[in-house]
Amino acid sequence: MGNNDHALIRSVLAGEKEAYGLLVARHSQSVFRVAFRITESEADADEVVQETFLRGYRKLQDFDARSTFGTWIYRIAMNCALDVLNKQKHQKMVPVAEEYDCELPTVQVADRAAGPDRLLLSQEIETRRHAAMDRLTPTERIAFVMRHMEDRSTDEIAGALGIAPNSAKQAVFRAVQKLRQSLAPLWVRS
């Protein structure tokens, strides 16, 4: 597939725009997966996918033939996701409340999965995880998703985010610390 990707890239650069459509078809699912894991929103993930392939096309002349298109577009997707998260960071957000508090401008989410204790615990973990993920900075969030969910190495995270490997490692560390602070009380209770 790698070689085919390179052939398609050559065709695109030779003027055959339609060849890029084949690259999009090949890699859009994996890009969507990682975009969704980072943004946790279908709409945002779709936006990231479109922006990623648009940027990829415009930067295709800079593509290094020694690397694979999948890795290259993955890095672009990380940057697009980072932009989306940064954009959201500036917008006013209403936090999801875990308990009703009349003084805080929060929204309570109905727990439709109430049932056995185990299921309830998983549901609460998921709610708290979601809330904790929202508290992470965009860099920490991407670093954690890449490390914990996508099983990427520190060097890959650093390369995708354009930071030093040690900074990437620290971003993962801070993200885990924050998640641990949010989730630890549940484990004590259980």
Place this chain on the structure above:
Amino acid sequence: MKHLTEEEMIGHYYSEDFCKAEAQIHLQACRQCAQAYEEFSKLLASVHAPGVPPRGSEYGAQVWRFIQGSLLPYGPKRRRRFFHWPQFGYATACLLFLAGAFWAGRFWEHAHSQPPVTSSEQQTKERVVLFVLDNHLDRSERLLVQLNHADGEGHYIDFPLQAEAQQLLSDNQLYRQSAAHANDPLLDAALDHLERVLLEVANSGNELTSTDIASIQKEMNTQGLLFQIRVLRARVSEQKPNAHAIRKGVNT
């Protein structure tokens, strides 16, 4: 015993600890760290990736349809030429600029070297004038010295002195006019004073007695005139070396 830090546990969990074997040995030996690590592992293991909503096989085609309108096709690669027009244009512009700068420099140098030539001509003229004037003042000074000392009784002014006064008179008229034209009031006044004395001496006839001389000395203040002439000579002598130096500077 040094316990594992949280950072080391995270590194160990994600299998990135470079001292993994060492950490493993410590975890086997240290019950406290082993318990902490177990809780830590459970907690991280409970964090699952959110379920990704399924995207159909047509998803890639949909994305492509959405973005293809805003993509411009790449142009076919051009052959490398020996030179490209923009580069050639820049090179030509640089050459023209350098040539222009060179010629402008030459014209500028030429234009700025003209005035010294003119001034050198003026300096030459001035030098000649100063030389002649100095000579005239020298002669006038000597005449006045003779006149101031010719006060013995029964002495007559000899004919050569009168002849000298007549010669000096004609020259002095020219110099006085030049001084007036050159707007030099000091020189003009001194030459005017000298002219009157010379006129008196030249027109005194063959018999100029000591009484006449004393009268001239007194009435025409020849002592004062002599002082004026000496001052002027000193000034002219100062101007002469300057003019000479300027002349030498131009020549070099």
